[in-house]
Amino acid sequence: MIKAVRGTRDLLPPETALWNFVEAAVRDVFRAYNFHEVRTPIFESTELFSRSVGEETDIVSKEMYTWEDRSRAESERGQSLTLRPENTAGVVRAYIEHKLWDRGLNKLYYIGPQFRRERPQKGRYRQFYQIGAEVIGPPSAGSESPARDAEVLELLATLLDRLGIKNWNLELNSVGCPNDRAVYNEALRKALEPVVGQMDADCQRRAVTNPLRVFDCKVPADQPIIDKLPRISEYLDEPCRQHFQQVQEILNAVGVRFSLSDRLVRGLDYYTRTAFEFTHGALGAQNAILGGGRYDGLSESLGGPPAPGIGFAIGEDRLVLALKESAEAVQRKPDVYIAPLGAGMDREAARLAREMRRHDVVVELGDESFRLKKSLETASKIGARFALIVGENEVKSASFALKNLETGEQVSVPRAELAQKIQSSH
Protein backbone atom coordinates (compact mmCIF):
# COMPACT_ATOMS: atom_id res chain seq x y z
CA MET A 1 0.00 0.00 0.00
CA ILE A 2 1.22 3.46 -0.85
CA LYS A 3 0.99 5.69 2.17
CA ALA A 4 1.35 9.39 2.79
CA VAL A 5 5.04 10.09 3.16
CA ARG A 6 6.59 10.60 6.53
CA GLY A 7 5.60 13.79 8.23
CA THR A 8 2.71 14.46 5.87
CA ARG A 9 -0.91 13.59 6.47
CA ASP A 10 -4.38 13.73 5.07
CA LEU A 11 -6.79 16.11 6.72
CA LEU A 12 -10.18 14.44 6.69
CA PRO A 13 -13.71 15.32 7.71
CA PRO A 14 -14.82 16.16 10.29
CA GLU A 15 -11.47 17.74 11.18
CA THR A 16 -11.43 19.77 7.98
CA ALA A 17 -14.50 21.58 9.25
CA LEU A 18 -12.42 22.78 12.17
CA TRP A 19 -9.73 24.01 9.79
CA ASN A 20 -12.30 25.90 7.78
CA PHE A 21 -13.74 27.37 10.94
CA VAL A 22 -10.29 28.57 11.98
CA GLU A 23 -9.50 30.04 8.60
CA ALA A 24 -12.84 31.80 8.34
CA ALA A 25 -12.35 33.38 11.77
CA VAL A 26 -8.81 34.37 10.86
CA ARG A 27 -9.88 36.05 7.62
CA ASP A 28 -12.56 37.85 9.52
CA VAL A 29 -10.12 39.24 12.06
CA PHE A 30 -7.61 40.23 9.40
CA ARG A 31 -10.33 42.13 7.61
CA ALA A 32 -11.07 44.17 10.72
CA TYR A 33 -7.41 45.18 10.87
CA ASN A 34 -7.26 45.97 7.16
CA PHE A 35 -4.91 43.17 6.22
CA HIS A 36 -5.07 41.70 2.73
CA GLU A 37 -4.17 38.28 1.45
CA VAL A 38 -1.11 37.38 -0.61
CA ARG A 39 -0.32 34.00 -2.13
CA THR A 40 3.29 33.45 -2.98
CA PRO A 41 4.70 30.37 -4.74
CA ILE A 42 5.20 27.21 -2.78
CA PHE A 43 8.77 27.00 -4.02
CA GLU A 44 11.33 29.68 -4.54
CA SER A 45 14.93 30.06 -5.55
CA THR A 46 17.08 28.47 -2.84
CA GLU A 47 19.10 31.63 -2.54
CA LEU A 48 16.09 33.52 -1.19
CA PHE A 49 16.06 31.41 1.96
CA SER A 50 19.80 31.19 2.50
CA ARG A 51 20.02 34.95 2.33
CA SER A 52 17.03 35.78 4.50
CA VAL A 53 16.62 32.99 7.02
CA GLY A 54 20.37 32.60 7.43
CA GLU A 55 22.92 30.19 6.08
CA GLU A 56 23.88 28.97 9.54
CA THR A 57 20.39 28.25 10.81
CA ASP A 58 19.20 24.67 11.09
CA ILE A 59 16.38 25.42 8.73
CA VAL A 60 18.66 26.31 5.89
CA SER A 61 21.59 24.05 6.69
CA LYS A 62 19.68 20.80 7.09
CA GLU A 63 15.92 21.07 6.93
CA MET A 64 15.11 22.32 3.46
CA TYR A 65 13.67 20.36 0.59
CA THR A 66 16.02 21.48 -2.15
CA TRP A 67 16.52 20.16 -5.65
CA GLU A 68 18.04 21.23 -8.89
CA ASP A 69 15.53 22.14 -11.54
CA ARG A 70 15.79 20.43 -14.89
CA SER A 71 17.68 22.44 -17.47
CA ARG A 72 16.07 22.87 -20.86
CA ALA A 73 19.16 23.56 -22.87
CA GLU A 74 22.81 22.61 -22.72
CA SER A 75 23.72 26.17 -22.00
CA GLU A 76 21.21 26.49 -19.19
CA ARG A 77 22.13 25.40 -15.74
CA GLY A 78 19.43 23.88 -13.58
CA GLN A 79 18.44 26.40 -10.97
CA SER A 80 18.47 25.37 -7.33
CA LEU A 81 14.92 25.47 -6.00
CA THR A 82 13.49 24.94 -2.53
CA LEU A 83 10.09 24.25 -1.05
CA ARG A 84 9.45 27.21 1.20
CA PRO A 85 10.33 26.48 4.84
CA GLU A 86 8.58 29.67 5.91
CA ASN A 87 6.76 32.46 4.16
CA THR A 88 8.21 35.77 5.29
CA ALA A 89 11.04 35.59 2.78
CA GLY A 90 8.59 35.01 -0.07
CA VAL A 91 6.40 37.91 0.98
CA VAL A 92 9.34 40.28 1.25
CA ARG A 93 10.60 39.06 -2.12
CA ALA A 94 7.19 39.84 -3.62
CA TYR A 95 7.20 43.21 -1.87
CA ILE A 96 10.46 44.08 -3.60
CA GLU A 97 9.62 42.49 -6.95
CA HIS A 98 6.30 44.32 -7.29
CA LYS A 99 7.50 47.56 -5.71
CA LEU A 100 4.75 47.39 -3.16
CA TRP A 101 6.24 50.37 -1.29
CA ASP A 102 4.41 52.52 -3.81
CA ARG A 103 1.30 51.83 -1.77
CA GLY A 104 2.83 52.97 1.51
CA LEU A 105 2.23 50.62 4.34
CA ASN A 106 1.33 47.07 3.39
CA LYS A 107 -0.53 44.79 5.73
CA LEU A 108 -0.46 41.36 4.20
CA TYR A 109 -1.45 37.91 5.34
CA TYR A 110 -1.12 34.40 4.00
CA ILE A 111 -2.42 30.92 4.77
CA GLY A 112 -0.64 27.93 3.35
CA PRO A 113 1.68 24.96 3.59
CA GLN A 114 5.35 25.17 4.45
CA PHE A 115 7.96 22.43 4.35
CA ARG A 116 10.78 21.43 6.64
CA ARG A 117 12.53 18.11 6.77
CA GLU A 118 12.46 17.58 10.52
CA ARG A 119 11.69 14.52 12.56
CA PRO A 120 7.91 14.45 12.97
CA GLN A 121 6.28 14.75 16.35
CA LYS A 122 2.89 15.78 17.61
CA GLY A 123 2.20 19.24 16.26
CA ARG A 124 5.21 19.08 14.02
CA TYR A 125 4.99 17.91 10.45
CA ARG A 126 7.14 18.07 7.37
CA GLN A 127 4.31 19.67 5.49
CA PHE A 128 2.75 22.02 7.97
CA TYR A 129 0.45 24.97 7.67
CA GLN A 130 1.08 28.50 8.71
CA ILE A 131 -1.15 31.49 9.00
CA GLY A 132 1.02 34.52 8.94
CA ALA A 133 1.04 38.24 8.41
CA GLU A 134 3.55 40.94 7.64
CA VAL A 135 3.36 44.69 8.13
CA ILE A 136 5.93 46.14 5.82
CA GLY A 137 6.60 49.46 4.11
CA PRO A 138 8.97 52.40 3.92
CA PRO A 139 9.83 54.06 7.25
CA SER A 140 7.96 57.16 6.09
CA ALA A 141 4.78 55.11 6.17
CA GLY A 142 5.24 54.32 9.84
CA SER A 143 6.37 50.75 9.39
CA GLU A 144 9.00 51.17 12.08
CA SER A 145 6.64 52.48 14.70
CA PRO A 146 6.12 50.60 17.95
CA ALA A 147 2.44 51.15 17.27
CA ARG A 148 2.72 48.53 14.51
CA ASP A 149 4.26 45.99 16.88
CA ALA A 150 1.55 46.58 19.43
CA GLU A 151 -1.19 46.43 16.82
CA VAL A 152 0.04 43.08 15.57
CA LEU A 153 0.24 41.67 19.09
CA GLU A 154 -3.19 42.96 19.96
CA LEU A 155 -4.55 41.40 16.77
CA LEU A 156 -3.14 38.07 17.83
CA ALA A 157 -4.63 38.29 21.30
CA THR A 158 -7.97 39.10 19.72
CA LEU A 159 -7.69 36.19 17.34
CA LEU A 160 -6.86 33.62 20.01
CA ASP A 161 -9.65 34.87 22.24
CA ARG A 162 -12.05 34.84 19.34
CA LEU A 163 -11.17 31.24 18.57
CA GLY A 164 -11.79 30.31 22.17
CA ILE A 165 -8.18 29.39 22.89
CA LYS A 166 -7.76 29.58 26.61
CA ASN A 167 -4.63 29.96 28.67
CA TRP A 168 -2.35 31.40 26.07
CA ASN A 169 0.71 33.25 27.22
CA LEU A 170 2.50 36.04 25.37
CA GLU A 171 6.23 36.16 25.90
CA LEU A 172 7.94 39.31 24.78
CA ASN A 173 11.52 40.39 24.32
CA SER A 174 13.68 42.71 22.31
CA VAL A 175 16.63 41.15 20.53
CA GLY A 176 18.09 44.55 19.79
CA CYS A 177 18.88 46.76 16.86
CA PRO A 178 21.64 45.74 14.46
CA ASN A 179 24.27 47.99 16.00
CA ASP A 180 23.71 47.05 19.64
CA ARG A 181 23.30 43.47 18.56
CA ALA A 182 26.90 43.46 17.38
CA VAL A 183 28.17 45.02 20.60
CA TYR A 184 26.12 42.62 22.64
CA ASN A 185 27.25 39.58 20.71
CA GLU A 186 30.82 40.55 21.48
CA ALA A 187 30.08 40.97 25.18
CA LEU A 188 28.26 37.68 25.26
CA ARG A 189 31.10 35.90 23.57
CA LYS A 190 33.50 37.33 26.13
CA ALA A 191 31.33 36.31 29.04
CA LEU A 192 30.99 32.83 27.66
CA GLU A 193 34.70 32.29 27.09
CA PRO A 194 35.71 31.37 30.64
CA VAL A 195 32.62 29.26 31.39
CA VAL A 196 31.83 27.58 28.12
CA GLY A 197 34.07 24.64 28.95
CA GLN A 198 31.78 23.60 31.81
CA MET A 199 28.70 23.54 29.66
CA ASP A 200 26.88 20.74 27.93
CA ALA A 201 28.40 19.81 24.60
CA ASP A 202 25.35 20.91 22.72
CA CYS A 203 25.30 24.30 24.41
CA GLN A 204 28.98 24.70 23.62
CA ARG A 205 28.27 24.25 19.99
CA ARG A 206 25.70 27.01 20.13
CA ALA A 207 28.13 29.28 21.92
CA VAL A 208 30.32 29.07 18.88
CA THR A 209 27.85 29.10 16.01
CA ASN A 210 25.17 31.38 17.38
CA PRO A 211 25.86 32.69 20.90
CA LEU A 212 22.38 34.12 21.27
CA ARG A 213 20.91 30.67 21.13
CA VAL A 214 22.70 29.64 24.30
CA PHE A 215 19.67 31.08 26.04
CA ASP A 216 17.50 28.37 24.55
CA CYS A 217 19.63 25.73 26.19
CA LYS A 218 17.52 23.60 28.48
CA VAL A 219 20.14 21.49 30.25
CA PRO A 220 19.42 22.07 33.97
CA ALA A 221 23.07 22.00 35.02
CA ASP A 222 23.85 24.90 32.73
CA GLN A 223 21.12 27.18 33.99
CA PRO A 224 23.18 28.88 36.74
CA ILE A 225 25.81 29.72 34.15
CA ILE A 226 23.24 31.05 31.71
CA ASP A 227 21.62 33.13 34.43
CA LYS A 228 24.85 35.04 34.91
CA LEU A 229 25.32 35.91 31.25
CA PRO A 230 24.75 39.49 30.14
CA ARG A 231 21.31 40.18 28.77
CA ILE A 232 20.48 41.91 25.52
CA SER A 233 18.18 44.22 27.47
CA GLU A 234 21.25 45.77 29.10
CA TYR A 235 22.74 46.56 25.73
CA LEU A 236 19.84 48.17 23.91
CA ASP A 237 20.70 51.63 22.74
CA GLU A 238 18.40 54.45 23.65
CA PRO A 239 16.11 54.51 20.56
CA CYS A 240 15.85 50.76 20.62
CA ARG A 241 15.06 50.68 24.33
CA GLN A 242 12.42 53.35 23.90
CA HIS A 243 10.87 51.49 21.01
CA PHE A 244 10.48 48.41 23.14
CA GLN A 245 9.19 50.51 26.03
CA GLN A 246 6.47 52.03 23.86
CA VAL A 247 5.35 48.68 22.57
CA GLN A 248 4.79 47.63 26.17
CA GLU A 249 2.98 50.82 27.04
CA ILE A 250 0.50 50.41 24.24
CA LEU A 251 -0.10 46.80 25.15
CA ASN A 252 -0.81 47.85 28.69
CA ALA A 253 -3.13 50.57 27.45
CA VAL A 254 -5.20 48.13 25.41
CA GLY A 255 -5.10 45.50 28.11
CA VAL A 256 -3.12 42.75 26.44
CA ARG A 257 -1.27 40.74 29.06
CA PHE A 258 2.30 39.67 28.41
CA SER A 259 5.38 38.57 30.27
CA LEU A 260 8.87 39.81 29.56
CA SER A 261 11.24 37.04 28.77
CA ASP A 262 14.78 38.18 28.21
CA ARG A 263 15.82 34.69 27.28
CA LEU A 264 13.44 34.53 24.35
CA VAL A 265 15.53 34.58 21.20
CA ARG A 266 14.42 33.70 17.74
CA GLY A 267 16.16 31.28 15.47
CA LEU A 268 16.03 33.17 12.23
CA ASP A 269 18.78 35.61 11.37
CA TYR A 270 16.54 38.37 10.16
CA TYR A 271 14.88 39.20 13.45
CA THR A 272 15.56 42.54 15.13
CA ARG A 273 14.07 44.38 18.11
CA THR A 274 10.68 42.99 19.11
CA ALA A 275 10.53 39.21 19.32
CA PHE A 276 7.59 37.29 20.68
CA GLU A 277 5.99 33.94 21.11
CA PHE A 278 2.53 32.81 22.15
CA THR A 279 2.59 29.51 23.99
CA HIS A 280 -0.11 27.11 25.02
CA GLY A 281 0.09 24.41 27.64
CA ALA A 282 -1.73 21.59 25.91
CA LEU A 283 0.82 21.07 23.18
CA GLY A 284 3.61 19.18 24.89
CA ALA A 285 7.09 20.09 23.84
CA GLN A 286 5.82 21.97 20.81
CA ASN A 287 4.21 24.54 23.05
CA ALA A 288 4.83 27.51 20.79
CA ILE A 289 1.62 28.12 18.94
CA LEU A 290 2.97 31.11 17.07
CA GLY A 291 6.04 33.23 16.91
CA GLY A 292 7.25 36.33 15.24
CA GLY A 293 9.07 39.56 15.44
CA ARG A 294 10.49 42.54 13.70
CA TYR A 295 12.84 42.24 10.73
CA ASP A 296 13.97 45.75 9.91
CA GLY A 297 16.91 44.92 7.67
CA LEU A 298 15.48 42.06 5.69
CA SER A 299 14.39 44.01 2.64
CA GLU A 300 17.82 45.54 2.17
CA SER A 301 19.55 42.21 2.56
CA LEU A 302 17.43 40.94 -0.32
CA GLY A 303 18.31 43.91 -2.49
CA GLY A 304 15.28 46.02 -1.74
CA PRO A 305 14.84 49.49 -0.26
CA PRO A 306 14.65 50.09 3.48
CA ALA A 307 11.38 48.50 4.53
CA PRO A 308 11.13 47.77 8.22
CA GLY A 309 8.55 45.20 9.03
CA ILE A 310 7.04 43.03 11.68
CA GLY A 311 5.32 39.73 11.22
CA PHE A 312 4.36 36.45 12.74
CA ALA A 313 3.52 32.90 11.80
CA ILE A 314 0.90 30.81 13.50
CA GLY A 315 1.31 27.06 13.42
CA GLU A 316 -2.11 26.17 12.10
CA ASP A 317 -1.67 22.49 12.90
CA ARG A 318 -0.91 23.41 16.49
CA LEU A 319 -3.71 25.91 16.65
CA VAL A 320 -6.22 23.28 15.56
CA LEU A 321 -4.70 20.89 18.08
CA ALA A 322 -5.17 23.40 20.89
CA LEU A 323 -8.68 24.08 19.69
CA LYS A 324 -9.72 20.46 19.90
CA GLU A 325 -9.45 20.79 23.65
CA SER A 326 -11.85 23.67 23.98
CA ALA A 327 -14.10 23.87 20.93
CA GLU A 328 -17.12 21.81 20.01
CA ALA A 329 -17.58 20.32 16.58
CA VAL A 330 -18.38 22.88 13.95
CA GLN A 331 -19.29 20.68 11.06
CA ARG A 332 -22.60 21.64 9.53
CA LYS A 333 -25.09 18.80 9.54
CA PRO A 334 -27.57 18.27 6.71
CA ASP A 335 -30.89 20.03 7.13
CA VAL A 336 -32.90 17.36 5.40
CA TYR A 337 -32.59 13.85 4.10
CA ILE A 338 -34.81 13.17 1.13
CA ALA A 339 -36.18 9.65 1.07
CA PRO A 340 -37.57 8.67 -2.33
CA LEU A 341 -39.98 5.82 -1.93
CA GLY A 342 -40.63 3.43 -4.79
CA ALA A 343 -39.98 3.24 -8.50
CA GLY A 344 -39.69 6.54 -10.33
CA MET A 345 -39.33 8.60 -7.18
CA ASP A 346 -35.62 9.36 -7.70
CA ARG A 347 -36.65 11.83 -10.39
CA GLU A 348 -39.05 13.62 -8.11
CA ALA A 349 -36.54 13.62 -5.27
CA ALA A 350 -33.86 15.11 -7.50
CA ARG A 351 -36.17 17.94 -8.48
CA LEU A 352 -37.01 18.69 -4.86
CA ALA A 353 -33.36 18.54 -3.85
CA ARG A 354 -32.46 21.01 -6.56
CA GLU A 355 -35.14 23.42 -5.47
CA MET A 356 -34.23 23.28 -1.84
CA ARG A 357 -30.48 23.57 -2.38
CA ARG A 358 -31.17 26.74 -4.30
CA HIS A 359 -32.64 28.04 -1.10
CA ASP A 360 -29.46 27.17 0.79
CA VAL A 361 -30.91 24.10 2.42
CA VAL A 362 -28.27 21.42 3.01
CA VAL A 363 -29.72 18.31 1.39
CA GLU A 364 -28.66 14.69 1.46
CA LEU A 365 -30.35 12.55 -1.14
CA GLY A 366 -31.43 8.95 -0.68
CA ASP A 367 -32.25 6.30 -3.19
CA GLU A 368 -35.61 4.93 -4.34
CA SER A 369 -34.38 1.39 -3.88
CA PHE A 370 -34.00 1.90 -0.13
CA ARG A 371 -36.77 0.82 2.14
CA LEU A 372 -38.21 3.66 4.15
CA LYS A 373 -36.86 2.17 7.34
CA LYS A 374 -33.36 2.23 5.99
CA SER A 375 -33.76 5.78 4.72
CA LEU A 376 -34.88 7.05 8.10
CA GLU A 377 -32.11 5.15 9.77
CA THR A 378 -29.56 6.74 7.49
CA ALA A 379 -31.16 10.14 7.95
CA SER A 380 -30.80 10.08 11.71
CA LYS A 381 -27.35 8.53 11.51
CA ILE A 382 -25.96 11.41 9.47
CA GLY A 383 -27.59 13.89 11.80
CA ALA A 384 -30.20 15.34 9.45
CA ARG A 385 -32.78 17.49 11.20
CA PHE A 386 -35.59 16.43 8.89
CA ALA A 387 -36.51 13.56 6.67
CA LEU A 388 -38.62 14.29 3.62
CA ILE A 389 -40.62 11.38 2.29
CA VAL A 390 -41.21 11.38 -1.43
CA GLY A 391 -43.69 8.67 -2.37
CA GLU A 392 -46.64 8.25 -4.67
CA ASN A 393 -49.14 9.66 -2.18
CA GLU A 394 -47.08 12.78 -1.75
CA VAL A 395 -46.58 13.34 -5.45
CA LYS A 396 -50.30 12.93 -6.13
CA SER A 397 -51.27 15.45 -3.49
CA ALA A 398 -48.25 17.73 -4.11
CA SER A 399 -47.79 17.76 -0.37
CA PHE A 400 -44.88 15.97 1.25
CA ALA A 401 -44.40 14.18 4.51
CA LEU A 402 -41.78 16.11 6.47
CA LYS A 403 -40.59 14.40 9.60
CA ASN A 404 -38.71 16.19 12.34
CA LEU A 405 -36.14 13.61 13.40
CA GLU A 406 -35.53 15.13 16.80
CA THR A 407 -39.14 15.32 17.94
CA GLY A 408 -40.59 12.61 15.73
CA GLU A 409 -43.35 14.99 14.70
CA GLN A 410 -44.47 14.61 11.11
CA VAL A 411 -46.46 17.06 9.03
CA SER A 412 -47.60 17.31 5.45
CA VAL A 413 -46.11 20.34 3.72
CA PRO A 414 -47.08 21.70 0.29
CA ARG A 415 -44.21 21.62 -2.15
CA ALA A 416 -43.83 25.39 -2.36
CA GLU A 417 -43.42 25.78 1.38
CA LEU A 418 -40.83 23.08 1.99
CA ALA A 419 -37.62 25.10 1.87
CA GLN A 420 -39.07 27.86 3.93
CA LYS A 421 -40.45 25.48 6.51
CA ILE A 422 -37.08 23.78 6.92
CA GLN A 423 -35.09 27.00 7.06
CA SER A 424 -37.36 28.61 9.61
CA SER A 425 -36.91 25.82 12.09
CA HIS A 426 -33.24 26.35 12.85
Add this chain to the structure above:
RNA sequence: GUGGGAGUAGCUCAACUGGCAGAGCACCGGACUGUGGCUCCGGACGUUGCGGGUUCGAUUCCCGUCUCCCACCCCA
Protein backbone atom coordinates in the same frame (compact mmCIF):
# COMPACT_ATOMS: atom_id res chain seq x y z
C1' G B 1 19.95 13.79 12.87
C1' U B 2 20.07 11.28 18.42
C1' G B 3 17.67 8.32 22.40
C1' G B 4 13.30 5.61 24.01
C1' G B 5 8.12 3.42 23.37
C1' A B 6 4.39 1.39 20.08
C1' G B 7 2.34 -0.88 15.47
C1' U B 8 -3.27 -6.88 15.66
C1' A B 9 -10.61 -5.71 11.94
C1' G B 10 -12.79 1.05 9.91
C1' C B 11 -11.92 2.72 15.59
C1' U B 12 -10.41 1.39 20.86
C1' C B 13 -7.90 -2.70 22.50
C1' A B 14 -7.33 -8.37 24.11
C1' A B 15 -4.66 -13.10 22.89
C1' C B 16 -0.24 -16.61 29.68
C1' U B 17 6.19 -18.89 29.41
C1' G B 18 5.66 -19.80 21.09
C1' G B 19 0.15 -23.83 20.04
C1' C B 20 -6.67 -22.84 15.59
C1' A B 21 -6.25 -14.43 15.83
C1' G B 22 -10.75 -12.41 19.60
C1' A B 23 -14.11 -8.58 22.09
C1' G B 24 -16.62 -3.83 22.32
C1' C B 25 -17.96 0.11 19.19
C1' A B 26 -18.86 1.10 14.05
C1' C B 27 -20.61 -1.23 9.35
C1' C B 28 -24.23 -4.50 6.42
C1' G B 29 -28.74 -7.57 6.46
C1' G B 30 -33.16 -9.47 8.95
C1' A B 31 -37.14 -9.54 12.83
C1' C B 32 -40.54 -4.80 11.01
C1' U B 33 -43.63 -4.84 2.69
C1' G B 34 -44.78 3.61 3.86
C1' U B 35 -41.76 5.40 9.43
C1' G B 36 -35.40 6.27 12.53
C1' G B 37 -33.31 6.20 17.66
C1' C B 38 -34.38 0.95 21.78
C1' U B 39 -34.12 -4.41 21.64
C1' C B 40 -33.06 -9.19 19.57
C1' C B 41 -30.96 -12.39 15.64
C1' G B 42 -27.52 -12.96 11.81
C1' G B 43 -23.37 -11.33 8.43
C1' A B 44 -18.90 -9.39 6.45
C1' C B 45 -14.50 -8.00 8.04
C1' G B 46 -7.27 -9.43 9.01
C1' U B 47 -0.79 -10.52 4.35
C1' U B 48 -1.07 -9.35 13.11
C1' G B 49 3.02 -2.45 9.32
C1' C B 50 6.64 -4.68 5.70
C1' G B 51 10.97 -8.14 4.68
C1' G B 52 14.00 -11.89 6.41
C1' G B 53 15.68 -15.47 10.34
C1' U B 54 15.06 -19.27 14.48
C1' U B 55 11.25 -23.23 15.13
C1' C B 56 7.30 -28.97 13.81
C1' G B 57 4.71 -24.35 14.62
C1' A B 58 5.78 -17.02 15.32
C1' U B 59 0.94 -11.77 16.83
C1' U B 60 4.60 -13.76 20.55
C1' C B 61 11.69 -14.78 20.05
C1' C B 62 15.92 -12.50 16.82
C1' C B 63 17.68 -9.08 12.76
C1' G B 64 16.53 -5.37 9.25
C1' U B 65 13.14 -1.72 7.51
C1' C B 66 8.83 1.69 7.44
C1' U B 67 5.38 4.66 10.15
C1' C B 68 3.40 6.92 14.47
C1' C B 69 4.09 8.55 19.60
C1' C B 70 7.48 10.69 23.64
C1' A B 71 11.90 13.42 24.55
C1' C B 72 16.29 15.89 22.47
C1' C B 73 17.88 19.08 18.45
C1' C B 74 15.19 22.92 16.23
C1' C B 75 10.95 25.45 15.47
C1' A B 76 5.14 27.08 13.82
